[in-house]
Amino acid sequence: MLRVLWNEMKKIWTWKMLGLLFIVNLILFFLVIEFEIEYFPNGRPELDSYRIGMEMIEKYGIEMDEEDIADFKQVYEAQVTEADRYLQARSEFVEVGWDTYEKYRAYDPFEHPEERKEELDFQLMHEEQVDLFWELQERERLIEFHDWKEVGLESIIADSPEPQKTRYVELLENRMFQLYPEVAIRNFDRFIEGVAATILISVLLVVSPIYLQDRNRRLLDLQYTTEKGRALYRTKVLAGTLSSFWVVTGLLAVYFVIYAQNKTSPYFDVPIHMFIGKEYWYDPTFFQYIVLCTIGIYVLSFVFVFLAMGFSTIMPNYVALIGIQIPLVIWMIGDGFNRLLTGMIDLWTAKWMVPTVYIVFVIVSVGVMVYLSKREKKRDISM
Amino acid sequence: MIVLKDVSKRYGDFTALHDINLEFTNGLYGLLAPNGAGKTTMIKMLATLMRPSGGEILYDGKDIFQMEETYRTLLGYLPQQFGFYKNYSPKQYLLYLAALKGIGKKEALVKIEELLEKVALPDVMNKKMKKFSGGMIQRVGIAQALLNDPKVLILDEPTAGLDPKERARFRHLLSELGRDRLVLVSTHIVSDIESIANEIVMIKNRQILYKDSVEKICQTLEGHVYETSIKYEELDAFRNRAILLSEKQEQGNTIVRFIHKGKPDVAWLPVTPQLEDVFLYEYRDDVDGEV
Amino acid sequence: MMRIIFLECKKVFMSPLFIGLFIVFSMFNMYLIVDNSYFKEELKIANGLAETYGLEITNESLHQLEEDIKLEVGKMTEMTGQEVESVFSFFDQLSMEDYEKYSEEEQSFFHQLQLKEAYLNVAKQIDSDYEGLSMKALAEAEIEKYQLSGNAAEILLTEAEKLSIRFDKLKQTGEHKQWFFLGQPYEMHSFLFRTIVKAVVFEALILIVLATALLTTYEFENRTHLLVYATKRGRIVMKDKLFASLLVTTVIVAMLLGVTLAAYFTVFDYAYLWKSSISSALNWEYNFPYITWWDMPFWKFLSLVIVLLYSCILLFTAITYAIAVAVKNSYFTFFIFAVFFAICFMLPGFMPLSSSLLFITTFNLSVVVMNPHLLFTGNGGLVMFKYHEVLTVTVWTVIALVLYWLVSNHFKKVDIH
Incomplete structure (x- = not known):
């Protein structure tokens, strides 16, 4: 009966709860999410990495063939020439012997530090923040990755254990190298972990009291002797699940809208194996990866919601209800999301591990609720 | 219409009730017993909150636990302590329960108004229940038990918190209700039901002691109940001779009401046994004063 | 009254939940300690130095150390058949294959000597390093980094001046010339205070907020409120609950x-370094050494930090209590406290960068409690004020007392349904 469901929803969504949910989200937003939005890209060279990445996508699409790489190198050379000119135009640089970019680059502050050169370097890069020189640095990094891509991969293959080795061989054979700047995806990883933590806490906040509340208020005697009777338990499962769904969806919507401010959409079609840094078992595009993470958040949230409802059924009071969930939530936020969400297809996690963990979680949490729901039908209600 | 057949209830090692055989039809039944005798256990079983360890409970021949909602549709229950949402008004509270009872909203609103009239709470329909006195809350409880016009109405200590006027009104309501349905009232306020109950059920030693009309139960003590006046100092000694039912101070003397099963003293005045006398007599082991 | 308090406390101590959480937290702390203990053998060098050469680094002791090292290096020359100048240069040109030719004992000997050399080098550079330190420069760098201006910048500069005076005094007395675990590789100060102690603080807070909320709202949630508050002790039981919570x-x-510190000091032996000053030059982890406002040996710092954190946590208990009495619901009490804690902590981050509010808002318990490693320290960024800790605790004690008074009065009169 829909009215009963609606009544139970009303009991979950009180003004107090809405207010608390709002404030908690506000705080969590500023604590773990905001940084990834406001400081993206975070200083230099991230800014330049990001820009060059955009340039690469625009010019070369989501893959770079030999022609593209040659073009990239040409752009680099042109910039070097420009840098030469820049240095020559400024007497203070010429004075220290930096009249070409090459000479400037040759300076090693660890081997032979020189105070004046330190000063100038600092001035150029940090005070004046001349774009040209930052970009050159980043292009060099990318070119190096390119030049060493085969050798690098081969040496990794030599040192790798199975089954990673097979995957690396696969990558090499299909020429799936890491060439693109990884700023966007790393930022997303950190962002989504913050969002996952926020959503998890939000959803548990709303759903946890669901059974304990009426038990505390001695309403079971009346509720279970009505026509609806103990079937109310299952209605509450539905109410809790629906409420969670709205919380997760609503918050995801809000935070993704905020994420759009980072303007990373040009990167969406790039397959994630192209990004420098991590290797993966599969080859989704950045966008598909985002979708994967989103699904992960839904599944993990629901697992925790079911567990929370289970605890709500058996814990004797609110303090115990909160207390028992704390180690689980802390683990999830500190470690779990890293392994199960952004590390879902990480090459260095066993391929079977993450899906297995997910399946076990789902089975356990659903199983718990099925068991408790059956138990509720039969058990004596003395309180 | 309701039959308890060989019903027993055990909690681990402890047996609360055993070999309970009872039949109820329409009418008003009083369930009398001291606390801990198994009253609430029996009531909870009839309300499907607990299952018997042995035996079965049948409504018109069918097991009430298998009937599930078909039985609960006919059930109205007022527990001894019940919960409510303190920020709800009686109207909101009753609407919530009406939904659980399968009563449509329009119909419910009509009923709620009627019922709140009946329990004399029409003015506070929209006030938050946290402001209510204990008696008012109790009356809301009675109202909710009647929402679905139950054929089986079970009330556990329903007059707790009601003042004498309210109790009188309640007695009137109960006897009306008892005409066309089964009403089971569990209480230890004998005066609440002795005048209106068709039959009284008394539980002792985990089994049924009596199930009979008030007169018949009182008859068990016929000729053994007396009253007399003695001096206060004689009271203690008197306790050794008879089972004391009550003492009243009047004009310097103590008027005692008591039970004696042997030959009476001349000074003793025989009186008609009341239900309360039977109650005190039967459960005297649990009370002070032994003979 | 004592019995009531005792009975209240029992509610917490006998609860399987609290026992369980305590065990989980303790085990986690153990894990933290053990996981980072791979270098604990190396720490013995520092203890050894303090034992052999005395805690203070004087010119004589330094000279002695240098001589002793030279002797050992000489031994190395014998052992390796090469001309060894320093262990550092020896390792520099050593290949992995050659290294493995030496026995374990010999490798260990090299290693130990290398560490001693490292300590010696750092110690020798103390004076020159400290010459290069300027509190004013530090302040200016901070102003630059965080883009401070106006009042905020002024305040920072003023404090920097005060710190400068302290710093000069420190240099004069040579307080900083004491052996300690090498800051850069080991970061023992951060590890103990920022990692371990902070973890304990968090865990304690969780347990305490839950316990206080439980005790304070117990009667309401168990529906015994009508009984308990009508007894002879009546509403005064609320005061008993406060004492019980504090207990x-x-x-x-x-x-x-x-439990945690016992584990820590069992694993990490501080033997001769208990008296080492926190402001030791060796306690230098990042850009600056830790410079406390007062001359404080390690044991004193540790004790003061414990006392201070205790006070803060007790105040948090009182605040939780006040929230619980007002709200009468343990679930909301927990989250409201969490919100309060977070807001206090985050507040300075929202203050305009030119305003003195930036600093004023750091005088709260959350900030103090989240930075155990920066307590009483002058170069602690936003919390650098000399009397930051004392002021914060004093002010918040007053606030807590006021809250208690308000909430008590309210409770005395409020209707209990």
Whole structure:
């Protein structure tokens, strides 16, 4: 009966709860999410990495063939020439012997530090923040990755254990190298972990009291002797699940809208194996990866919601209800999301591990609720 | 219409009730017993909150636990302590329960108004229940038990918190209700039901002691109940001779009401046994004063 | 009254939940300690130095050390058949294959000597390093980094001046010339205070907020409120609950700290370094050494930090209590406290960068409690004020007392349904 469901929803969504949910989200937003939005890209060279990445996508699409790489190198050379000119135009640089970019680059502050050169370097890069020189640095990094891509991969293959080795061989054979700047995806990883933590806490906040509340208020005697009777338990499962769904969806919507401010959409079609840094078992595009993470958040949230409802059924009071969930939530936020969400297809996690963990979680949490729901039908209600 | 057949209830090692055989039809039944005798256990079983360890409970021949909602549709229950949402008004509270009872909203609103009239709470329909006195809350409880016009109405200590006027009104309501349905009232306020109950059920030693009309139960003590006046100092000694039912101070003397099963003293005045006398007599082991 | 308090405390200590959480937290702390203990053997060098050459680094002791090292290096020359100048240069040109030719004992000997050399080098550079330190420059760098201006910048500069005076005094007395675990590789100060102690603080807070909320709202949630508050002791029981909560706090913090610190000091031997000053030049982890406002040996710092954190946590108990009495619901009490804690902590981050509010808002308990490694320290960024800790605790004690008074009065009169 829909009215009963609606009544139970009303009991979950009180003004107090809405207010608390709002404030908690506000705080969590500023604590773990905001940084990834406001400081993206975070200083230099991230800014330049990001820009060059955009340039690469625009010019070369989501893959770079030999022609593209040659073009990239040409752009680099042109910039070097420009840098030469820049240095020559400024007497203070010429004075220290930096009249070409090459000479400037040759300076090693660890081997032979020189105070004046330190000063100038600092001035150029940090005070004046001349774009040209930052970009050159980043292009060099990318070119190096390119030049060493085969050798690098081969040496990794030599040192790798199975089954990673097979995957690396696969990558090499299909020429799936890491060439693109990884700023966007790393930022997303950190962002989504913050969002996952926020959503998890939000959803548990709303759903946890669901059974304990009426038990505390001695309403079971009346509720279970009505026509609806103990079937109310299952209605509450539905109410809790629906409420969670709205919380997760609503918050995801809000935070993704905020994420759009980072303007990373040009990167969406790039397959994630192209990004420098991590290797993966599969080859989704950045966008598909985002979708994967989103699904992960839904599944993990629901697992925790079911567990929370289970605890709500058996814990004797609110303090115990909160207390028992704390180690689980802390683990999830500190470690779990890293392994199960952004590390879902990480090459260095066993391929079977993450899906297995997910399946076990789902089975356990659903199983718990099925068991408790059956138990509720039969058990004596003395309180 | 309701039959308890060989019903027993055990909690681990402890047996609360055993070999309970009872039949109820329409009418008003009083369930009398001291606390801990198994009253609430029996009531909870009839309300499907607990299952018997042995035996079965049948409504018109069918097991009430298998009937599930078909039985609960006919059930109205007022527990001894019940919960409510303190920020709800009686109207909101009753609407919530009406939904659980399968009563449509329009119909419910009509009923709620009627019922709140009946329990004399029409003015506070929209006030938050946290402001209510204990008696008012109790009356809301009675109202909710009647929402679905139950054929089986079970009330556990329903007059707790009601003042004498309210109790009188309640007695009137109960006897009306008892005409066309089964009403089971569990209480230890004998005066609440002795005048209106068709039959009284008394539980002792985990089994049924009596199930009979008030007169018949009182008859068990016929000729053994007396009253007399003695001096206060004689009271203690008197306790050794008879089972004391009550003492009243009047004009310097103590008027005692008591039970004696042997030959009476001349000074003793025989009186008609009341239900309360039977109650005190039967459960005297649990009370002070032994003979 | 004592019996009531005792009975209240029992509610917490006998609860399987609290026992369980305590065990989980303790085990986690153990894990933290053990996981980072791979270098604990190396720490013995520092202890050894203090033992052999005395805690203070004087010119003589330094000279002695240098001589002793030269002797050992000489031994190396014998052992390796090469001309060895320093262990550092030796390793520089050593290949992995050659290294493995030496026995374990020999490798260990090299290693130990290398560490001693490292300590010697750092110690020798103390004076020159400290010459290069300017509190004013530090302040200016901070102003630059965080883009401070106006009042905020002024305040920072003023404090920097005060710190400068302290710093000069420190240099004069040579307080900083004491042996300690090498800051850069080991970061023992951060590890103990920022990692371990902070973890304990968090865990304790969780336990305490839950316990206080439980005790304070117990009667309401168990529906015994009508009974209990009508007894002879009546509403005064609320005061008993406050004392019980404070007592519970004390015990929990003591136990958690006790277990954790016992483990810590069992694993990491501080033997001769207990008296080492926190401001030791060796206690230099990042850009600056830790410079405390007062001359404080390690044991004193540790004790003061414990006392201070205790006070803060007790105040948190009182605040939780006030929230619980007002709200009468343990679930909301927990989250409201969490919100309060977070807001206090985050507030300075929202202040305009030119305003003195930036600093004023750091005088709260959350900030103090989240930075155990920066307590009493001058170069602690936003919390650098000399009397930051004392002021914060004093002010918040007053606030807590006021809250208690308000909430008590309210409770005395409020209707209990």
